[in-house]
Amino acid sequence: MIEASPRIQRLERGLFYAFLALLFWLPIPLGSHRPWAWSLVEVWAFALLGGWLVVNAYAPRLHSLRPYAPLLGLFALFQLWVGLQVLPLPIGWLEAISPERAAHFLAADPAIATGTLSLDPNQTRIGLLKGLSYWCLLFLALALVNTSRRLKLAALVIVITGTFQAFYGVLLALSGSETTWLLGFPNSDIATGGFRYKNHFGNFLVLCLCFGTGLLIASLSRKRAGSVREFLRGALATLMNGKAVVRLCLAMMVIGLVMSHSRMPNTAFFVSLSITGVLGLLLIRKKSRSLTVLLASLLAIDMFIVGSWFGLERVKNKLENTSFTQETRDEVVRDGLGLIEQYPLAGTGGGGFYSAFPMVKGPDIQQYYDLAHNDYLQFAIEFGLPATLLLGVAVLWSLALAFSALRQRRDSLMQGMAFAAVMAIIAELIMLLTDFHLQAPATAIYFLLCLALAWQARFMQVEK
Incomplete structure (x- = not known):
């Protein structure tokens, strides 16, 4: 790598801290799930990428991203497909790719020459621009978070972000205020x-909890305590350094998660922690007794003490009392499969679910569904099966690399981050079954960071 001038080095550092500031900002404005909020994210992401390209022009460093090329390439191919969905294509091509869509155009105008794969090109263009900004942030996460020191700092910022969100959410829920303190939305006792x-x-807090758990595991001593005195000395050192603060942050986030009364995120957190904990004990080499103690305490303290004080019993009751006769999400899945049968290859176009679903909705669904409440289903409907499988390859490849890092890396930080990535991916795969989490920019971008983390844990060089 060419040695950069001091000015370029300052610019590169400024881009890194601006990236961290964006991570903290993302959940604040309603999870960036409003047009003005995600527009700001897009401008922020494109500006950061432009700044990085300037840095690269003076001090080339693109070659350092070679290990991450498959991940970036898979998501770039996906965005290329979304762009194709809004391009006017010859009607003959359309008949080959999406016969149902071509038949719709020909029925309206037999002489028509071109048409789009998307049922709602305007919404697909919005999704394309949003997706390109996501790709930019994935690229920047891999390009700017390029040392173990920066990786640890980024993870700390994510933990701080989750803690701030949990604290604000719990405080607002316990305040008794009829409206939220910002923007004046109706408020309740649900965080x-x-x-x-x-x-x-809840989904957002689970992802932040995964990063925090990874940081705790990275900070564990690899030395075995030879006596009770050494064990007590190690415990005292834990209280005096940053590990105790991170542990308190995790406790605050668990309180927020439980007080959200959100069934699937609560379930996904404890299931993913249990599964990854067992895998960690099996895969991590030279593990200490403190790892077992930490994992046991995370489950026991968070579930039984924090949960009993702040409403875990209520979440448990909701899980037990849930009746599928009271919800229509399973009917949405049933009818949504009909759209996959009609548009298996091309999909209905990004953002096209709400306009396509009324065509197949059964009479037993009285509610209006603009989203599928199942991201697997929604992605398959909107983007087609091949594109959805492409994303699945990216996710499963990342999970496999995180497993590999958990077993092969010797550096404690990389082991901890691999644990975080495995836990986050497992949790997200569970949560996507029952809701539309990836439709919110904050949670979608944080999940991309988890995928990037898996690759970094496997390939990042550790400074000597």
Whole structure:
């Protein structure tokens, strides 16, 4: 790598801190799930990428991203497909790719020469621009978070962000205020933080909890205590350094998660922690007794003490009392499969679910569904099966690399970050079954960071 001038080095550092500031900002304005909020994210992301290209022009460093090329390439191909969905294509091509869509155009005008794969090109263009900004942030996460020191700092910022959201959400829920302190939305005893939807808030906290758990594991001593005195000395050192603060942050986030009364995020957190904990004990080499103690305490303290004080019993009761006869999400899945049968290859176009679903909705669904409440289903409907499988490859490849890092890396930080990535991916795969988490920019971008983390844990060089 060419040695950069001091000015370029300052610019590159400024871009890194601006990237961290964006991570903190993302959940604040309703999870960035409003047009003005995601427009700001897009401008922020494109500006950061432009700044990085300037840095690269003076001090080329693109070659350092070679290990991450498959991940970036898979998501770039996906965005290329979304762009194709809004391009006017010859009607003959349209008949080959999406016969149903071509038949719709020909029925309206037999002489028509071109048409789009998307049922709602305007919404697909909005989704394309949003997706390009996501790709930019994925690229920047890999390009700017390029040392173990920066990786640890980025993880700390994510933990601080989650803690701030949990604290604000819990404080607002306990305040008794009829409206939220910002923007004046109706308030209740359910914690939502900067989000409007409790499940998005719960999903976001789960991802932040994964980063915090990874940091704790990275900070564990690899030395075995030879005596009770050494064990007590190590415990005292834990209280005096940053590990105790991170542990308190995790406790605050668990309180927020439980007070969200969100069933699937609560379930996904404890299931993913249990599964990844067992895998960690099996895969991590030279593990200490403190790792087992930490994982046991995370489950026991968070579930039984914090949960009993702040409403875990209520969440448990909601899970037990849930009746599928009271909800129509399973009917949405049933009818949505009909759209996949009609548009298996091309999909209906990004953002096209709300306009396509009324065509297949059964009479037993009285509610209006603009989203599928199942991201697997929605992605398959909007983007088609091949594009959805492409995303699945990216996610499963990342999970496999995180497993590999957990077993092969010797550096404690990389082991901890691999643990975080495995836990986050497992949790997200569970949560996507029952809601539209990836439709909210804050949670979608944080999940991309988790995928990037898996690759960094496997390939990042550790400074000597």
